[in-house]
Amino acid sequence: MGGDKGGSASAGQTEVPEAAGHDEFLIDGPAAQRFWDKSALGVPQSGNRLLLSAAEVLFCNRHRNLALPEGWESARMEQDGITDLLQEAAALEAVRTPGEKVVLARNLESLGLPDTSSESTWALRWARDERVKNGPPDGELRWVEASEEIDWRELHEWASRTAAADRIPEVLIVDNDLDVTTYRLSSCDPTGEVSHAEAGEGDASPFSGLLADVLARGLLPRSGFKYGTRWRLYDHPLGVTHAPYLLQHEDEAPSDWAQVCLSARMSTGVNKTWLCGFEQTGEWRYLAVTRPPPDARWSNPRR
Missing domain, CATH: 3.40.1170.20 (tRNA intron endonuclease, N-terminal domain)
Known part of the structure; x- marks a missing residue:
């Protein structure tokens, strides 16, 4: 780069x-x-x-x-x-070293730039060939410690608000060695073309509400044991395509970002999208955690 x-x-x-x-x-x-x-x-x-x-x-x-x-x-x-400062500096370096422009949320008002979609946003990102005064940002950033606990509902709300502002929700995960890994979040609406007769009842599960929603969406659930999740989901009958999703109920989802990295990386390695499902106000919602494309995997330079 x-x-x-x-x-x-x-x-x-x-x-x-x-x-x-x-x-x-x-x-x-x-x-x-x-x-x-x-x-x-x-x-x-x-x-x-x-x-x-x-x-x-x-x-x-x-x-x-x-x-x-x-x-x-x-x-x-x-x-x-100084640990938190070094971690923030590592996150900043990861995005800025390839040339991206990063403006901290605390500076936006003073600069007359667009506000963030949420108070939990740390910074806005512009592409390396853009000037911050000439166009909207490409992404909203937040950095987290790898050991930080996760609130899946808050993350879903943040990702939804960020996407509604036409920005990419990006999370920079910083570990104890100040290494940085980037993942993107998105609210997902998975659907398929599998009939109830073809789907059957899936596997026995304590999460009957989530299973019922999956079936109603035309998805075919099968055990995700070998992928470390509750289910793998097919959007077509078995034998037509590979399962595009791996699904975990909120109660069984990773509790910190280090575990999320493992789950999301596993999903990427088998060409699937990792989802966390939870019920909110009577509806089931799905949050996807995905690896960015190769040219947007912000990570700090090796020294």
Whole structure:
């Protein structure tokens, strides 16, 4: 990939950022103008200055030769801890290194840019060849720790709102080694062409409501044991096509993001879409977790 070309590894370091509040820093001079014009980093201020978040400062230190304030990392570690900041910086680096533009949600109002669809959105993403002032964002981002617990209903709501705004819901999962993996979420409406007579009753299940909805959708459920799920779902009679879906009830779905990665990667490896199903306000809803296409699998560079 072309990468984010806003700085040069051989260039000398720029001036040291000036603290401007909790986890915010100001820089001025040519670097301030360049960081914003070329990469949409930070928020421009009066006097040709640029306000950067702590995560953006760490990114610029690695990729823009920006010096760090002396002793700042040690002080941050003592006061608030630094793990969450390093994880956020890893997520930012994963998307920005290929050249994508990332504007933090906290900066959108100051920049006069479109708002997020949800308070749980961390940032908006523009394609590398777009300018943030010239068009809508391509995606909404949130970053999570691999061990973070999952609320499937909240995720479904977030994904639905994001899609309604014509943006891609993208989750950046950061593990303890600061490695980043990206998955996309979407509200799914799986349907098939299997009659009740052909489908039979499926396997015995404590999730009779979900099973009934699957059958009503014209889908054929069969055991998903070998794929680590409750069911694999066919949208045509057996022998016509492979099962396009793997389905897990909310009560049996992964409880953290590390487990989600395993389930979604398994599904991708066998050309299926992994679904979590749950009932809400009398209707069954399905959330799909999928791997992005190869050119949108944001992951931090190996060092």
